[in-house]
Amino acid sequence: RKKKQQQQPPNKLVPPSPPALPVIGHLHLVGSLPHVSLRCLARKHNHDLMLLRLGAMPVLVVSSPRAAEAVLRTHDHVFASRPPSLVAEVLLHGSSDVGFAPFGDYWRRVRKLITTHLLSVKKVQSFRLAREEEVSRVLTQIGKAAAMGEVVDMGELLSSFTNDMVCRAVAGRLFGSQGHNTMFRKLTQDTSRLLGGFNVEEFFPVLARLGALSKAVRTKTERVKRRWDELLDKLIQDHESHNRSSGNNDYDDFTYALLSAQHEYGLTRDHVKSILIDVFFGAIDTSAQVLEFAIAELMRKPHLMDKLQAEVRSSTSLDGKQILTEASINNMTYLRAVIKESLRLHPVAPLLAPHFSMTNCTIDGYMIPSGIQVLVNAWAIGRDSRFWEDPEEFVPERFLDGGGAAGVNFNGNDFQFLPFGSGRRMCPGLNFGIATIEVMLANLMHHFHWDLPPGMKIDMTEVFGLAVRRREKLLLLPKLCT
Numbered sequence: 001r002k003k004k005q006q007q008q009p010p011n012k013l014v015p016p017s018p019p020a021l022p023v024i025g026h027l028h029l030v031g032s033l034p035h036v037s038l039r040c041l042a043r044k045h046n047h048d049l050m051l052l053r054l055g056a057m058p059v060l061v062v063s064s065p066r067a068a069e070a071v072l073r074t075h076d077h078v079f080a081s082r083p084p085s086l087v088a089e090v091l092l093h094g095s096s097d098v099g100f101a102p103f104g105d106y107w108r109r110v111r112k113l114i115t116t117h118l119l120s121v122k123k124v125q126s127f128r129l130a131r132e133e134e135v136s137r138v139l140t141q142i143g144k145a146a147a148m149g150e151v152v153d154m155g156e157l158l159s160s161f162t163n164d165m166v167c168r169a170v171a172g173r174l175f176g177s178q179g180h181n182t183m184f185r186k187l188t189q190d191t192s193r194l195l196g197g198f199n200v201e202e203f204f205p206v207l208a209r210l211g212a213l214s215k216a217v218r219t220k221t222e223r224v225k226r227r228w229d230e231l232l233d234k235l236i237q238d239h240e241s242h243n244r245s246s247g248n249n250d251y252d253d254f255t256y257a258l259l260s261a262q263h264e265y266g267l268t269r270d271h272v273k274s275i276l277i278d279v280f281f282g283a284i285d286t287s288a289q290v291l292e293f294a295i296a297e298l299m300r301k302p303h304l305m306d307k308l309q310a311e312v313r314s315s316t317s318l319d320g321k322q323i324l325t326e327a328s329i330n331n332m333t334y335l336r337a338v339i340k341e342s343l344r345l346h347p348v349a350p351l352l353a354p355h356f357s358m359t360n361c362t363i364d365g366y367m368i369p370s371g372i373q374v375l376v377n378a379w380a381i382g383r384d385s386r387f388w389e390d391p392e393e394f395v396p397e398r399f400l401d402g403g404g405a406a407g408v409n410f411n412g413n414d415f416q417f418l419p420f421g422s423g424r425r426m427c428p429g430l431n432f433g434i435a436t437i438e439v440m441l442a443n444l445m446h447h448f449h450w451d452l453p454p455g456m457k458i459d460m461t462e463v464f465g466l467a468v469r470r471r472e473k474l475l476l477l478p479k480l481c482t
């Protein structure tokens, strides 16, 4: 009876597909930048909804706001799962984190836990001083380079800043300062390499589970997992012994919050570790890359950087501190527009995270079968001339009052602009990420003039991964503003 229910009704079409090859299907059509290849395919065949076969895996590619709304809002209950991933299964104790967990009761619980205890607006605000202190440290470092006339590797600096900020939020100031920050950073990079990208094993899951491929991936993943286990066990023990010895609950960080809620939410220690790993790789690369893309775009358009600098420097109030505080940047509309525009052109998760259909469903008259992977091409949608004027141009003004996209926001209600996704699986770290990006960008613009080293040009070529990044280093010469 069950089998009968799952059969396709004969009068319903599946979404269109370009011609495929045997065995590999459409895999040969997906290049090193999958979001770009998928946009070309969708445009060439005029398909906003397109069904591909990548190896053994059927994949629905979504390339318009209307189709994205159907998947992420109208039929969110059908598409709110994640496809199985061999790497996540090993590394994240059976996908028991948030980002890779299949839809169901466990995911609902851990998602509620992190949104209420770790990433709520109030909790994000409670890290305000920590963020400002970390920003101060970066400014001092750049100040020294400026005094010596040295070039700064912005990518390195920004990812070390977001790493230190996240370590502080997750582990507290003390644990991070004991040299663990560097270990977390290295591990996060190695994890992103494993989890990100279009891996062959993800598209031939049966082969991957049976064959030599599985052994190689498994061995690599287990090695990384052991390093995480060692570090996170130490972190958890440190928190448990601190609580016992101090007799109070004054560790105000994510690990403490998770341990406090562990029993209420029925979590094991492995669950806690998987959630912590999620926060690391969800938070570090994403915020650092958004900052780097924004600065690179501003370097290409100096008059826009001047405009942003005029806004941040018009704030006379440093609130008695050496840096622009979060309170003093609250009303900076151009700053916000620059960040939005950067996220539009460079959504660092250009295909969001893959969704997975749990039952059959009909969209625009097409039958979408259950058990298929769904990729929403947020990058293509954000650059589509049907919905954006001069879509390839960096024009923050479009988001200001009177601009073509005034009022368009990234909170998941405007389906032409989805840098954080939308619906049940939307990014829960939005507030944390934006708070980190805003205060850093405002201060970099407030305190320094920025030049390119002689002979250097800005190249925006991207490299695909869990978070997309620029291929070339962003090397800049800072000059202190007097």
Ligand code: HEM
Pocket: 098, 099, 100, 111, 119, 278, 279, 282, 283, 284, 286, 287, 290, 347, 348, 349, 352, 353, 354, 355, 418, 419, 420, 421, 422, 424, 425, 426, 427, 428, 429, 430, 432, 433, 434
């Ligand atoms: C500017 C920075 C960030 C961007 C652009 C970003 C973007 C995204 C995107 C596109 C998704 C997938 C949404 C979907 O599948 O529909 C996602 C999921 C997620 N993000 Fe973020 N993110 C950022 C920062 C953060 C931060 C700071 C954290 C945590 C501290 C975080 C934690 C997560 C988690 C746990 C998920 C999985 C949610 C789920 O599957 O239920 N992200 N993010």
